[in-house]
Amino acid sequence: MARMAEFIETHTLALLVLACAAITYFTRVSGYWIIARFKAIPPRLDAALQAVPAAVLATLVFPPALTKGPVEGAVMLIAVFLCIRFSPIIVLIIGLSILVVGRTVTGL
Secondary structure, three states: OHHHHHHHHHOHHHHHHHHHHHHHHHHHHHHHHHHHOOOOOOHHHHHHHHHHHHHHHHHHHHHHHHHOOHHHHHHHHHHHHHHHHOOHHHHHHHHHHHHHHHHHHHOO
């Protein structure tokens, strides 16, 4: 039993990475299995799946923009307007540049 505890203690990071990889693989494969059972994807399910990227983006972007400070909120608004005109990578580069300058100038 002591050898097992020693093994786990020594290889904690590797075991954690393997566990996370297994969980990620399982979630992706199970999603595929569920969708593969349908002969045709129902319109409501298709609409829900189309909305997932926007929901994930909102979940990642809005909390820091609303809670970190005025610079982040301003950069988010600027990025929204830039998205109308430019590609996502250009918006990312411009947004991050404005964020770095804004944090440097304001000291936040």
